[in-house]
Amino acid sequence: MKSLLLIGQSNMAGRGFTHEVPPIYNEKIMMLRNGRWQMMTEPIHFDRPVAGVGLAASFAEAWCKDNEGEKIGLIPCAEGGSAIDEWSLDGTLFRHAMNEAKFAMEDSELVGILWHQGESDSQDGKYKEYYEKILRIFNEIRRELSVPNIPFIIGGLGDYLGKVAFGAGCVEYQLINEELQKYAQGNENCYYVTAKGLTSNPDGIHINAMSQRIFGIRYYEAYRKKEHIYEPLTNEKELVDKCHNRMNTSSEKTYIALERFTLGKISYEELMKAFS
Amino acid sequence: MKSLLLIGQSNMAGRGFTHEVPPIYNEKIMMLRNGRWQMMTEPIHFDRPVAGVGLAASFAEAWCKDNEGEKIGLIPCAEGGSAIDEWSLDGTLFRHAMNEAKFAMEDSELVGILWHQGESDSQDGKYKEYYEKILRIFNEIRRELSVPNIPFIIGGLGDYLGKVAFGAGCVEYQLINEELQKYAQGNENCYYVTAKGLTSNPDGIHINAMSQRIFGIRYYEAYRKKEHIYEPLTNEKELVDKCHNRMNTSSEKTYIALERFTLGKISYEELMKAFS
Numbered sequence: 425m426k427s428l429l430l431i432g433q434s435n436m437a438g439r440g441f442t443h444e445v446p447p448i449y450n451e452k453i454m455m456l457r458n459g460r461w462q463m464m465t466e467p468i469h470f471d472r473p474v475a476g477v478g479l480a481a482s483f484a485e486a487w488c489k490d491n492e493g494e495k496i497g498l499i500p501c502a503e504g505g506s507a508i509d510e511w512s513l514d515g516t517l518f519r520h521a522m523n524e525a526k527f528a529m530e531d532s533e534l535v536g537i538l539w540h541q542g543e544s545d546s547q548d549g550k551y552k553e554y555y556e557k558i559l560r561i562f563n564e565i566r567r568e569l570s571v572p573n574i575p576f577i578i579g580g581l582g583d584y585l586g587k588v589a590f591g592a593g594c595v596e597y598q599l600i601n602e603e604l605q606k607y608a609q610g611n612e613n614c615y616y617v618t619a620k621g622l623t624s625n626p627d628g629i630h631i632n633a634m635s636q637r638i639f640g641i642r643y644y645e646a647y648r649k650k651e652h653i654y655e656p657l658t659n660e661k662e663l664v665d666k667c668h669n670r671m672n673t674s675s676e677k678t679y680i681a682l683e684r685f686t687l688g689k690i691s692y693e694e695l696m697k698a699f700s
Numbered sequence: 701m702k703s704l705l706l707i708g709q710s711n712m713a714g715r716g717f718t719h720e721v722p723p724i725y726n727e728k729i730m731m732l733r734n735g736r737w738q739m740m741t742e743p744i745h746f747d748r749p750v751a752g753v754g755l756a757a758s759f760a761e762a763w764c765k766d767n768e769g770e771k772i773g774l775i776p777c778a779e780g781g782s783a784i785d786e787w788s789l790d791g792t793l794f795r796h797a798m799n800e801a802k803f804a805m806e807d808s809e810l811v812g813i814l815w816h817q818g819e820s821d822s823q824d825g826k827y828k829e830y831y832e833k834i835l836r837i838f839n840e841i842r843r844e845l846s847v848p849n850i851p852f853i854i855g856g857l858g859d860y861l862g863k864v865a866f867g868a869g870c871v872e873y874q875l876i877n878e879e880l881q882k883y884a885q886g887n888e889n890c891y892y893v894t895a896k897g898l899t900s901n902p903d904g905i906h907i908n909a910m911s912q913r914i915f916g917i918r919y920y921e922a923y924r925k926k927e928h929i930y931e932p933l934t935n936e937k938e939l940v941d942k943c944h945n946r947m948n949t950s951s952e953k954t955y956i957a958l959e960r961f962t963l964g965k966i967s968y969e970e971l972m973k974a975f976s
Contacts, residue, residue, distance in 0.1 A: 441964055457747050458779045459796030470746035471733050474962040503734045516803065520735030523799055527792065589968045627962055686750040686903055688717055692865045 425454070425461070427497040427532035429525050429565075430468070430480050432541035435579075436502035437469035438478020439625060440633030445477060446668040449676045453484040454497040459527035461497050463679055469500040477633040478502075479579070480538065482640030483647070485667040490648065499528045507544035508557045513564050522568050534571055536647055540579040542604065543629060546586075546594035554603040562611070575613050575650065577643050578604050582619040582631060591628030608652060615646040617653045637664045701730070701737070703773035703808035705801050705841075706744070706756050708817035711855075712778035713745035714754020715901060716909030721753060722944040725952045729760040730773040735803035737773050739955055745776040753909040754778075755855070756814065758916030759923070761943040766924065775804045783820035784833045789840050798844050810847055812923055816855040818880065819905060822862075822870035830879040838887070851926065852890040853919050854880050858907060860900040867904030884928060891922040893929045913940045 430436055447466060454461040455468050464484065467475035484496050501521035503510070511518050525534065539562075545554055566572050580601045585594040608616035622635035631639060638656075641663045646653045657663070672680070681698035684690045690698075706712055723742060730737040731744050740760065743751035760772050777797035779786070787794050801810065815838075821830055842848050856877045861870040884892035898911035907915060914932075917939045922929045933939070948956070957974035960966045966974075 439962065458777065459792040460779070462748070465749040472738070473741040474959055501734065503736070516735040516806070520803060523735075527796060530792070625962075626964060626968065630962070683750055686715065686901075686906070688902060692902065 425495040425497055425532040426491075426535045427499055427528045428480070428484070429499045429521070429534060429537045430478070430502055431521055431537065432502045432539050433506045433544060434472075434502070434504035434629075435543070435631050436478060436538065436540035437471045437500070437504050438467055438476050438480070438636060439474060439504075439630035440477030440636040441625070442466055442476050442633065444633035445637055448481045448485050448667055449672055449680060450485060450488060450670070451673055451676050451679075452488045452495045453481070454495060456497060456499045456524060456528050459524075461531075464498060465683070468498055469502055471500075471502060472504045474504075477636045479540070479636045479640035479643055482637040482664060482667045483538065483644045485670070486641055486644040486663060487647075489666070497528060497532050499524055501525070502540070505544060506541065508541060508550075508554060508561070511541070511561050513561070518561070518564075522565070525569055529569065534569060534574060536575045536577060537565065537571075538577050538643055542581050542597065542600040543585065543591075543594050546581065546597040546600050549596070551596055551599035551603055554600060555607055558603070558607055559611075562607075562614075573613050575615060575647055577615050577617060577646050578608050579617045579639060579643060580604055580619040582622045582624060584622070584624040584628060587628060589626065589628035591624065594629070615650065615652050617642045617646045618655060621656045634664070637667065701771040701773055701808040702767075702811045703775055703804045704756070704760070705775045705797070705810060705813045706754070706778055707797055707813065708778045708815050709782045709820060710748075710778070710780035710905075711819070711907050712754060712814065712816035713747045713776070713780050714743055714752050714756070714912060715750060715906035716753030716912040717901065718742055718752050718909065720909035721913055724757045724761050724943060725948055725956060726761060726764060726946070727949055727952050727955075728764045728771045729757070730771060732773060732775045732800060732804050735800075737807075740774060741959070744774055745778055747776075747778060748780045750780075753912045755816070755912045755916035755919055758913040758940060758943045759814065759920045761946070762917055762920040762939060763923075765942070773804060773808050775800055777801070778816070781820060782817070784817060784826075784830060784837070787817070787837050789837070794837070794840075798841070801845055805845065810845060810850060812851045812853060813841065813847075814853050814919055818857050818873065818876040819861065819867075819870050822857065822873040822876050825872070827872055827875035827879055830876060831883055834879070834883055835887075838883075838890075849889050851923055853893060853922050854884050854890065855893045855915060855919060856880055856895040858895040858898045858900060858911075860898070860904060863904060865902065865904035867900065870905070891926065891928050893918045893922045894931060897932050910940070913943065
């Protein structure tokens with residue numbers, strides 16, 4: 425099995441409203457819980473009670489189309505609101521994420537790292553030291569997990585920032601994006617993904633569910649082609665539709681029925697019918 | 701800060717439906733996420749997408765009443781469906797739980813371990829080796845975390861088992877309860893808590909939300925008095941009511957308003973009003 429480390433702040437954790445997009449159930453996509461793998465359901469992260477749709481589900485769904493017969497596991501380690509300094513090498517978040525990744529790597533091969541962070545550093549001139557900080561962190565992740573060459577996919581911050589509600593304070597998000605691009609361009613096996621055109625929840629800071637699906641497709645395109653994605657993809661909405669319209673297998677249907685029964689949404693008789 | 705390790709299978713993780721009981725928000729009760737503490741919300745566990753109300757919230761609420769000015773942190777490590785053999789000392793669940801507890805113990809004092817497990821071992825004569833297995837696991841937890849003397853609170857399995865739906869197969873639950881009692885009676889700082897009178901979700905295996913609240917009160921009573929609880933408490937419903945009827949502080953109200961705004965349930969204007 426292959427695996428991906430998900431790391432950064434809330435827009436990697438995912439805050440898209442689950443009711444705004446069709447769910448993705450795919451028996452080839454797993455997520456880490458208590459150090460073990462189980463079939464992915466969203467939210468993949470559990471960093472906050474407000475966790476929702478992130479970019480990893482559509483990334484993984486697109487990955488599965490190109491890797492038939494293989495499984496991909498998602499390692500959720502993003503933390504809502506975390507500034508880059510909170511990811512310092514001796515800090516809890518960093519050490520915990522490395523631990524989680526090592527549990528995952530006991531029975532999977534880490535093939536990529538998906539990073540999204542920077543909103544919490546988009547003010548007060550923090551961009552000036554941002555490059556040096558991510559350089560140190562990314563180098564250490566590669567060293568700590570012994571993955572010198574796997575792709576690091578780094579998404580930019582959305583253009584909806586710096587305007588309303590909780591996003592209003594992120595006035596220097598473009599300067600952070602410049603640092604992220606500089607890093608991706610100047611370091612091997614590292615690719616930048618634009619957030620152009622993505623839109624937010626009413627809070628003005630969190631990427632909404634449909635935009636997260638699109639973002640995941642862009643991240644995957646960067647991963648697949650090993651190149652920077654500076655512009656929206658012409659067919660990205662079509663690719664999201666493909667994620668949403670895939671027919672579920674019988675074991676996925678069984679999983680969904682069991683989940684609904686356990687949540688009290690269907691009766692035991694209805695569950696038994698679903699099994700027959 | 702003090703902390704409690706929550707460990708076992710689904711009824712420790714909690715499967716009570718959140719809509720069936722009033723929520724508990726208490727700024728003195730924390731939970732572990734990504735190795736760090738944040739204010740507790742339910743579900744505390746995230747072992748499965750069906751996680752819901754468990755016994756830890758009412759335990760912690762009752763603890764807070766007796767420990768004014770102190771904070772309690774909950775370390776969620778239970779795993780739905782896990783049989784006792786899955787908690788073997790070299791297994792992933794055990795090692796992961798020990799890791800989580802160690803992160804928690806970097807800035808808290810572990811003062812108790814709440815255990816509930818056994819449904820997955822309530823058939824095929826598995827009770828015969830159950831005592832030896834929990835003895836080994838509990839000894840190792842004490843050794844690994846260097847807590848030779850803190851209370852281990854062990855709940856019994858519910859009398860609704862062995863009857864319907866997914867609980868029907870748990871025909872030997874009473875024999876498991878005998879082993880749990882034998883362990884609690886024969887080992888220092890270990891207390892048994894009865895599940896008598898608790899009722900289940902329609903799945904016939906998971907303790908429902910209100911019964912989880914009651915169970916948490918009983919667990920706390922065992923913890924507080926350092927004695928076995930073999931019978932329901934005469935005032936347990938009243939104690940649950942106290943948990944539900946506590947007035948929220950202004951910082952709890954702020955937290956709740958922020959959560960609702962981030963989930964898109966109230967507007968920015970309504971949020972600002974809540975702040976003023």
